[in-house]
Amino acid sequence: MHLGWFTNFLPPSWNRTWSGRAADTWASGDFHINVARRLEEGRLDYLLLEDSSYVSNTYGGDFELELAQMSRAPKHDPMPLAAAITRETRNLGVIATANTTFYPPYLLARLISTLDHISRGRIGLNVVTGAPNQALANFGISDAALKDSASAHDLRYDMADEFVELVVKLWESWERDAVIQDREADRYIESSKVHTVDYDGQYHRSRGPLNTIPSPQYRPVICQAGGSPRGIRFAAKYASTIVALPKGEDYMRKYCDDVRREMEAAGRDPEECKILFLVSPTLGDTDADAQRRREADRARVDERVRQRLSLMSGGETDYSAYPLDEPLPELDARGQSVTDTFVRMNAGKTFRSALADDTTESVELVGAPETVADRMGEVLESTTGDGYLFYSGSGQLTMRYVDEVIDGLVPELQRSGLARTEYTGSTLSEHLAEF
Amino acid sequence: MVKKMHLGWFMNFSRSTAWTSPWVLESEAREWMNGDYHIDWVRSMERAGFDYAMLEDSSMVADGYGGSMEVDLKHSLYAPKGDPLSIAPVLAKATEHIGIISTASTSFYPPFLLARAIATIDHISGGRAGWNIVTSSEDRAAQNFNLDKLYEHDTRYEMADEFVEVAEKLWSSWDADAVVMDRATGTYVDHNKVRPIDHVGEYFKVRGPLNVPRPPQGRPVYCQAGGSPRGRQFAAAHADTIISAAQGIEDMREFRDDIRRRMIDLGRDPDSCKVMFITTPVLGNTEAEAKERWEAMLHPTQAGVDVALGHMGALTEIDFTQIDADKPFPELTTNGHRTTLEKFLKLGKTPREAAGKWAIRYTDPTFVGTPEKVAAEMSRVFDEVGGDGFLIAAGGSRRGITEITDGLVGALQQLGRTRTSYNHAHLRDNLMEF
Numbered sequence: 001m002h003l004g005w006f007t008n009f010l011p012p013s014w015n016r017t018w019s020g021r022a023a024d025t026w027a028s029g030d031f032h033i034n035v036a037r038r039l040e041e042g043r044l045d046y047l048l049l050e051d052s053s054y055v056s057n058t059y060g061g062d063f064e065l066e067l068a069q070m071s072r073a074p075k076h077d078p079m080p081l082a083a084a085i086t087r088e089t090r091n092l093g094v095i096a097t098a099n100t101t102f103y104p105p106y107l108l109a110r111l112i113s114t115l116d117h118i119s120r121g122r123i124g125l126n127v128v129t130g131a132p133n134q135a136l137a138n139f140g141i142s143d144a145a146l147k148d149s150a151s152a153h154d155l156r157y158d159m160a161d162e163f164v165e166l167v168v169k170l171w172e173s174w175e176r177d178a179v180i181q182d183r184e185a186d187r188y189i190e191s192s193k194v195h196t197v198d199y200d201g202q203y204h205r206s207r208g209p210l211n212t213i214p215s216p217q218y219r220p221v222i223c224q225a226g227g228s229p230r231g232i233r234f235a236a237k238y239a240s241t242i243v244a245l246p247k248g249e250d251y252m253r254k255y256c257d258d259v260r261r262e263m264e265a266a267g268r269d270p271e272e273c274k275i276l277f278l279v280s281p282t283l284g285d286t287d288a289d290a291q292r293r294r295e296a297d298r299a300r301v302d303e304r305v306r307q308r309l310s311l312m313s314g315g316e317t318d319y320s321a322y323p324l325d326e327p328l329p330e331l332d333a334r335g336q337s338v339t340d341t342f343v344r345m346n347a348g349k350t351f352r353s354a355l356a357d358d359t360t361e362s363v364e365l366v367g368a369p370e371t372v373a374d375r376m377g378e379v380l381e382s383t384t385g386d387g388y389l390f391y392s393g394s395g396q397l398t399m400r401y402v403d404e405v406i407d408g409l410v411p412e413l414q415r416s417g418l419a420r421t422e423y424t425g426s427t428l429s430e431h432l433a434e435f
Numbered sequence: 436m437v438k439k440m441h442l443g444w445f446m447n448f449s450r451s452t453a454w455t456s457p458w459v460l461e462s463e464a465r466e467w468m469n470g471d472y473h474i475d476w477v478r479s480m481e482r483a484g485f486d487y488a489m490l491e492d493s494s495m496v497a498d499g500y501g502g503s504m505e506v507d508l509k510h511s512l513y514a515p516k517g518d519p520l521s522i523a524p525v526l527a528k529a530t531e532h533i534g535i536i537s538t539a540s541t542s543f544y545p546p547f548l549l550a551r552a553i554a555t556i557d558h559i560s561g562g563r564a565g566w567n568i569v570t571s572s573e574d575r576a577a578q579n580f581n582l583d584k585l586y587e588h589d590t591r592y593e594m595a596d597e598f599v600e601v602a603e604k605l606w607s608s609w610d611a612d613a614v615v616m617d618r619a620t621g622t623y624v625d626h627n628k629v630r631p632i633d634h635v636g637e638y639f640k641v642r643g644p645l646n647v648p649r650p651p652q653g654r655p656v657y658c659q660a661g662g663s664p665r666g667r668q669f670a671a672a673h674a675d676t677i678i679s680a681a682q683g684i685e686d687m688r689e690f691r692d693d694i695r696r697r698m699i700d701l702g703r704d705p706d707s708c709k710v711m712f713i714t715t716p717v718l719g720n721t722e723a724e725a726k727e728r729w730e731a732m733l734h735p736t737q738a739g740v741d742v743a744l745g746h747m748g749a750l751t752e753i754d755f756t757q758i759d760a761d762k763p764f765p766e767l768t769t770n771g772h773r774t775t776l777e778k779f780l781k782l783g784k785t786p787r788e789a790a791g792k793w794a795i796r797y798t799d800p801t802f803v804g805t806p807e808k809v810a811a812e813m814s815r816v817f818d819e820v821g822g823d824g825f826l827i828a829a830g831g832s833r834r835g836i837t838e839i840t841d842g843l844v845g846a847l848q849q850l851g852r853t854r855t856s857y858n859h860a861h862l863r864d865n866l867m868e869f
Contacts, residue, residue, distance in 0.1 A: 027558035067624035077555035080524035117468030140640030189508035207578035211514035
């Protein structure tokens with residue numbers, strides 16, 4: 001199976017038992033660099049850096065909950081961190097998130113091409129389209145059609161389709177063998193192998209060519225996380241790996257079927273895209289020990305409620321007006337699969353218990369490493385998924401958790417033959433295509 | 436005690452300028468984009484106590500020369516060039532003291548995106564990030580960014596003024612003490628110390644706040660290079676350091692004095708901005724050897740002339756293939772690099788003559804000789820001009836780099852002219868140290 005780690009350039013856990021002093025110095029990038037080194041020791045495919053570009057004051061009309069919880073902010077730019085991480089590692093892929101609604105395509109195509117060179121072929125681009133009103137406002141975008149709604153959700157994907165098409169054209173505007181380095185003719189590049197792209201779309205225009213040489217992967221890995229039908233269609237067209245969060249085995253299986261059907265419809269081999277499910281295993285010395293840990297974690301109801309409320313308050317709905325002890329309110333998904341799933345999973349509960357029970361994982365994994373490893377194998381069999389992305393909650397990452405997964409769980413997966421013990425390729429594309 | 440000078444290096448994230456030289460590894464001329472060469476380069480500069488590395492940038496493949504990309508790509512003049520914001524954090528993590536200044540254009544970046552990227556790099560580097568503020572000068576670059584042509588010269592500077600204003604508001608949208616990490620109340624950030632900026636201007640509309648706490652330096656060091664009156668005014672208003680290509684001691688002094696006057700008029704302390712003059716020293720073991728190198732450089736091949744005119748064509752979007760290289764210049768104007776064009780026209784009567792000097796990055800005064808002699812000569816010019824330092828535009832190979840960092844700077848240190856160690860953690864503090 002393929003394995004990755006999902007995190008972001010947020011402060012790590014800062015006020016819990018195993019936080020240490022990481023949160024004092026995280027902005028230097030050193031904590032995340034150390035995490036990446038550990039992931040490489042576990043021979044993971046990649047580290048994915050999620051991102052967003054705003055501080056929300058939706059909840060209660062101020063920044064209090066948002067900033068006290070730091071589930072979304074402060075969040076530093078993943079691109080400089082990705083560059084730094086790739087220089088401190090040798091094999092691990094690094095996928096950085098960028099939003100197609102905010103980046104000029106040329107700028108992003110060039111940035112990713114440069115990072116692919118710096119990493120010697122280990123960079124990936126996680127394409128996101130989500131643009132809450134408060135993020136739009138940071139970029140001065142006042143187009144009503146893009147404001148938070150189901151139609152805006154689909155429009156953003158239409159724009160993203162063009163965006164990615166253009167970015168790929170820019171990457172391919174230099175033929176692979178354009179750099180000839182002919183010392184005798186004093187000719188560094190064969191200019192007949194470099195072409196303008198002259199892209200003139202409905203949403204994006206760019207002349208090209210790019211001003212960087214062809215990068216090691218030529219077409220750096222594209223990652224996507226769409227859960228909606230439109231998002232899946234988009235992912236099926238471009239992605240080599242997908243971050244997936246369907247909850248429960250039936251939905252996981254259906255998700256895989258949907259992606260692969262859309263890939264075939266788009267003329268792609270379904271093997272070309274690896275679907276990785278988000279999981280947050282709770283590990284212990286024994287199954288009972290792990291169970292106790294998960295229960296203790298679940299018992300911190302107030303804290304969990306605040307975390308989830310904060311996470312959910314990135315859009316336009318102010319949940320501070322919703323009584324916590326009444327049945328789950330009507331929620332407008334605005335095309336977002338995450339909200340749909342929350343409603344489905346928590347029907348009949350009070351808002352408080354729905355929030356307290358909510359987790360960001362496709363399937364619950366609790367037990368000793370051996371138990372969890374077996375279960376991970378079974379679930380992949382039954383759902384036909386390609387692997388997992390570990391995630392410990394935004395702003396809740398500790399090195400201890402990383403060590404438990406890398407030194408406890410991954411070796412069990414390796415012993416069962418479920419995870420690689422050595423890298424065989426050198427680029428992220430090669431890691432993903434290895435099996 | 437003699438007055439100390441500041442040192443910077445004018446770099447770009449591109450292949451070695453001397454890729455055909457016997458002193459450059461073939462593999463490195465191909466794989467420079469992995470960053471190894473630039474890491475070594477900046478480490479050498481740090482060893483020599485340089486204030487900063489300045490990464491120049493542009494966003495196009497030029498075809499101003501003969502309407503074809505051939506000359507640009509054959510000699511790799513403008514392209515390929517990697518993104519400076521990608522290599523800056525890598526250089527920062529590979530060093531401990533030196534400042535890393537990245538170029539980014541106010542015409543192409545959304546302000547929020549750039550303010551956030553640079554704030555992140557300032558954090559990653561522990562307060563050693565700088566921003567070289569450019570407005571871009573090529574329609575060809577604009578056409579990569581959804582525009583038919585660049586905004587008009589003075590409009591670009593108006594936009595840049597507002598861009599800087601927005602960026603500063605974003606960097607100040609978090610109080611310096613907003614991250615309280617209060618364990619008792621479980622509060623990481625005190626929300627009372629973070630505010631939206633609600634900027635609504637002529638060119639930009641930005642709500643804020645930034646989603647990054649205030650950068651270690653408060654705001655990154657600003658670098659600027661505009662030589663036109665509008666550019667000088669912009670630089671005097673904002674810059675912590677200015678790059679100047681003024682030629683001759685008179686012009687250098689005039690430029691620096693003008694900047695200082697403008698700063699005083701704007702209510703700034705003139706010592707709070709360091710003017711750095713671009714120079715290309717030519718060094719040798721002996722005077723004779725240095726002179727020999729210099730003579731060889733003075734007589735460029737036809738390829739050298741093509742390169743120079745290709746460069747100038749890219750910067751000004753004037754097609755020099757349409758102009759007789761051996762006749763006096765006709766009247767020429769540009770919406771691009773105005774100051775650069777003026778300087779180029781002054782280098783010679785004909786395109787060929789000017790190209791010859793351009794090709795060797797001719798700078799006046801010329802510094803040719805042994806490290807000791809050049810160090811003494813630079814000190815003399817520095818004293819006559821009044822300050823503040825030099826920006827080296829040279830290198831091309833590791834040998835060329837160490838000739839400067841270990842040879843020339845060694846001699847400058849002997850004279851007490853440059854620092855031998857860093858006294859401050861932040862780039863701005865090192866710049867303002869003397």
